[in-house]
Amino acid sequence: MSDNILEMRHITKTFPGVRALNDVNFVVRRGEIHCLVGENGAGKSTLMKVLSGVYPHTEFEGEIILNGKKVAFSGIHDSEKAGIGIIYQELALVPEMMVYENLMLGHEIRRGITIDTPEMIRKAEELLKRVRLSVNPSAKIKDLGIGKQQLVEIAKALSRNVSLLILDEPTAALNEDDCENLLDILRLLKSQGVTCIMISHKLKEVLEIAETITVLRDGQTICTLDRQKDEVNEQVLIKHMVGRSIENIYPPRTTKPSDEILLEVHNWSAFDVNLGRQVLNNVNFHVRKGEVVGLSGLVGSGRTELARSLFGNPDGYITTGEMIFKGKKQVFRHPRHAIRAGLAYATEDRKRNGLVLIQSIQHNISLANLQGVSKNGIVNEELDKQNAVNFVRSLSIKTPGIHQLVMNLSGGNQQKVSVAKWLFVGPDLLIFDEPTRGIDVGAKYEIYTIINDLVAKGMSILMISSELPEILGMSDRIYVVANGTITGELDAKTATQEAVMRLATQY
Amino acid sequence: MNELLTVLKKNVREYGMYIALAVIMAVFTILSNGLFISSRNIANLLNQTGYIAVLAVGMTLVIVIRHIDLSVGFLSGFLGAVAAIALTQWNWPVWLTILLVLLLGTIAGLVTAFPVAQLGIPAFVASLAGWLIYRGALMLVTAATGTIIVPNESFNAIGNGYIPDLFASASFLPNVHKTTLLLGAVAIVLFIIGQISDRRRKLQYNFEVLSTGLFTAKLLFISVVLGFITWILAGYNGMSWTVVIMVAVVLVYYFITQRTVIGRHIYAVGGNPEAAELSGIDVKRITMAVFASMGFLAALSGILFTARLKSATPQAGQLFEMDAIAASYIGGVSAAGGIGSVTGSLVGALVYMSLMNGMNLLGTDISLQYIIRGLVLLFAVIFDVMTRKRKS
Numbered sequence A: 001m002s003d004n005i006l007e008m009r010h011i012t013k014t015f016p017g018v019r020a021l022n023d024v025n026f027v028v029r030r031g032e033i034h035c036l037v038g039e040n041g042a043g044k045s046t047l048m049k050v051l052s053g054v055y056p057h058t059e060f061e062g063e064i065i066l067n068g069k070k071v072a073f074s075g076i077h078d079s080e081k082a083g084i085g086i087i088y089q090e091l092a093l094v095p096e097m098m099v100y101e102n103l104m105l106g107h108e109i110r111r112g113i114t115i116d117t118p119e120m121i122r123k124a125e126e127l128l129k130r131v132r133l134s135v136n137p138s139a140k141i142k143d144l145g146i147g148k149q150q151l152v153e154i155a156k157a158l159s160r161n162v163s164l165l166i167l168d169e170p171t172a173a174l175n176e177d178d179c180e181n182l183l184d185i186l187r188l189l190k191s192q193g194v195t196c197i198m199i200s201h202k203l204k205e206v207l208e209i210a211e212t213i214t215v216l217r218d219g220q221t222i223c224t225l226d227r228q229k230d231e232v233n234e235q236v237l238i239k240h241m242v243g244r245s246i247e248n249i250y251p252p253r254t255t256k257p258s259d260e261i262l263l264e265v266h267n268w269s270a271f272d273v274n275l276g277r278q279v280l281n282n283v284n285f286h287v288r289k290g291e292v293v294g295l296s297g298l299v300g301s302g303r304t305e306l307a308r309s310l311f312g313n314p315d316g317y318i319t320t321g322e323m324i325f326k327g328k329k330q331v332f333r334h335p336r337h338a339i340r341a342g343l344a345y346a347t348e349d350r351k352r353n354g355l356v357l358i359q360s361i362q363h364n365i366s367l368a369n370l371q372g373v374s375k376n377g378i379v380n381e382e383l384d385k386q387n388a389v390n391f392v393r394s395l396s397i398k399t400p401g402i403h404q405l406v407m408n409l410s411g412g413n414q415q416k417v418s419v420a421k422w423l424f425v426g427p428d429l430l431i432f433d434e435p436t437r438g439i440d441v442g443a444k445y446e447i448y449t450i451i452n453d454l455v456a457k458g459m460s461i462l463m464i465s466s467e468l469p470e471i472l473g474m475s476d477r478i479y480v481v482a483n484g485t486i487t488g489e490l491d492a493k494t495a496t497q498e499a500v501m502r503l504a505t506q507y
Numbered sequence B: 001m002n003e004l005l006t007v008l009k010k011n012v013r014e015y016g017m018y019i020a021l022a023v024i025m026a027v028f029t030i031l032s033n034g035l036f037i038s039s040r041n042i043a044n045l046l047n048q049t050g051y052i053a054v055l056a057v058g059m060t061l062v063i064v065i066r067h068i069d070l071s072v073g074f075l076s077g078f079l080g081a082v083a084a085i086a087l088t089q090w091n092w093p094v095w096l097t098i099l100l101v102l103l104l105g106t107i108a109g110l111v112t113a114f115p116v117a118q119l120g121i122p123a124f125v126a127s128l129a130g131w132l133i134y135r136g137a138l139m140l141v142t143a144a145t146g147t148i149i150v151p152n153e154s155f156n157a158i159g160n161g162y163i164p165d166l167f168a169s170a171s172f173l174p175n176v177h178k179t180t181l182l183l184g185a186v187a188i189v190l191f192i193i194g195q196i197s198d199r200r201r202k203l204q205y206n207f208e209v210l211s212t213g214l215f216t217a218k219l220l221f222i223s224v225v226l227g228f229i230t231w232i233l234a235g236y237n238g239m240s241w242t243v244v245i246m247v248a249v250v251l252v253y254y255f256i257t258q259r260t261v262i263g264r265h266i267y268a269v270g271g272n273p274e275a276a277e278l279s280g281i282d283v284k285r286i287t288m289a290v291f292a293s294m295g296f297l298a299a300l301s302g303i304l305f306t307a308r309l310k311s312a313t314p315q316a317g318q319l320f321e322m323d324a325i326a327a328s329y330i331g332g333v334s335a336a337g338g339i340g341s342v343t344g345s346l347v348g349a350l351v352y353m354s355l356m357n358g359m360n361l362l363g364t365d366i367s368l369q370y371i372i373r374g375l376v377l378l379f380a381v382i383f384d385v386m387t388r389k390r391k392s
């Protein structure tokens, strides 16, 4: 058999108004871990969807050679049969179902006409062992952390006998520990003979794990780098990805926060009625005008709960404690009260609750501030369009036009739309939950620059992030959250990753 | 020609509906030897469509925000009976009766919405309860009298009457309704002006637009169709009050959904309720408002129907909700939420009622009629899903 498990030749794929892939060539050797990098909208996900049959062979040009044979898939079923497993950018598990049910979904083991539960659980245990995950197969998916869910996804793919595993940004939502663990699993799979293609914006982990790296830019293959032959480092990758070098990942900030305190929170606690447990416990913190405050902590530590309980409490927690915003004691009973008062919250999960995917860029950008483009309840279309055009230009959102549906944008460009939406509201304090999740280095730099511009204008940012370098690089001050309470406050100038991690795991 | 094909392909969903309507009308015209397209029948068809179209408009918005309202059929029947009672037994004036019924409808909508919006009860269940309750209420108020005859001429005009001809003349086009012609002409002119300014605006923002040739052809075509309908109506008694009300409802709702903040909010709630909530939209309030509008329109539909029959019967409103839901789906609303237009639901209602009217005209057996209506609905929805899939 040939040395290359996969060759994709001259792949061209167009969408209305967009040439997502332009004559792309992509070769993967058997048994390697191959990383695919590139800016948002470069075409990485599209290339993988072409490979896995999401786009049937009639909808693109070029050929795919798998194991030396030309293949033409009409759907994911075909590619699954051929041994390709794909894990999408967004997880595809059923939260209400149990782990083993999810693992065997669509491939249930039967005895006669009934489901053979013991056998399914046994098989599930086997699969979980392959990814070194020790959870009860009868646990519900929604009760697992996101890191474990990701491993369940991988185990699910393995259950289908894959020889080529594709992972689209598997680590985007994971914290450092879970990332490490996932990379270990990939190495383990490699030793079992599984070839992996991984898409990621986290260059450090790419350099840690990849044997070969392919860079895409604007729908074209820029280069394929072999770690054994070529000298590869972050700077080189960035240069290939964005076409220019970025010296400083975190642009320097020239302004200093003022002494004026914008938000003060005292003894803030929250009880989740649905889960029946305390999610926040006696939280105390403050944010100054023109300050960037980082909120660090592990996934599930309560950072998002804190943000949401302050931002109009849409989950209906029972809250106690005091919140003083702009010198006034406040309790917001709905997000709209918070927004009106000058507090905004950009969600971590843009697809689930940040954007209306089936609507246009234009409609999404003005959604939280329709008053800004209307008079007497009637929307001024001209103004609305002009506004959207301006944001698309100033944030360089990659799209053929403002009428493009948001679901057709690449992940990073969706994030920019979400940013634009909140910038248009123009709040005094923006709570930014994972602002750069799934965003490429170039766009990250742009978002950091925007943050700097905003605080220079006197706005304050409360940034929730799982990426320690980002927290350290962008914040003025850092609070660390663990187990629903703040375990420490650090000055960003002197803080170290170790110090943050120590506080984050302290309870 | 090439452009025409690609445009058709791209907008197959929207144009498909119009083509279906045209085909259905053509087929029935041929099968009925032209009876279907006669002035009298078209006027009749439009009057029949009125009370369903009004319901379909409201239902479309309910479905857009991912709910359903099964109660509106019997609600409209019950409120029709209330109107009849107010007129005949309490001797209320027409305007007060109408006001009362519309108010009751709005309240009924809010009552249905309350458990849905505030307690998270599925709308299917909440409105099924309403279905039972209003059915019982209708039976109750008509129990003593049976069918209630409404002798009030001006009330019945809403369902049977025609707008007066302000320019009646014995010499100039004697048998033609001149006011209707004038209204038709005005509508055509407004339509053309609107289209041209819309196109100019789109060009300004570099949007894709039809080529000048095709654009002109489209304008011409639609103007001819509108003109033709006007001519047909003018040849009989002119435009009926029902048509005036139906068109007014569609125009008002079109404006609300396309141009206002609340319209944007409705579609955002349908598209992603969680994102809408976190964008500061009060999802509960929108839900209450949409159901209230549904109740209001159910009341209007009840008035139209009662006036049309000149009486309120114990069976009035039966299956109206199903007809409205069917019309909405034929009109392209999506059950997944966030997609659907009121103009679509109007055309959907026209398609649906043309089928009924045509089959009645041909004397098709009633059992067969139901089967055919079911098949058309099924086909429309399948067509919708297929074209949507191909687009994405």
Ligand SMILES: Nc1ncnc2c1ncn2[C@@H]1O[C@H](COP(=O)(O)OP(=O)(O)OP(=O)(O)O)[C@@H](O)[C@H]1O
Residues within 6 Å of the ligand: A015, A016, A018, A019, A020, A038, A039, A040, A041, A042, A043, A044, A045, A046, A047, A398, A399, A407, A408, A409, A410, A411, A412, A413, A438, A440, B392
């Ligand atoms: N269904 C679609 N319709 C129209 N355009 C699309 C569609 N899917 C993708 N595109 C466009 O194709 C281009 C490539 O998108 P793709 O999702 O492959 O980017 P990506 O490299 O995965 O980016 P990211 O890192 O942000 O996930 C983008 O410009 C995107 O807007």
Ligand SMILES: [Mg+2]
Residues within 6 Å of the ligand: A044, A045, A046, A089, A168, A410, A411
């Ligand atoms: Mg992607």
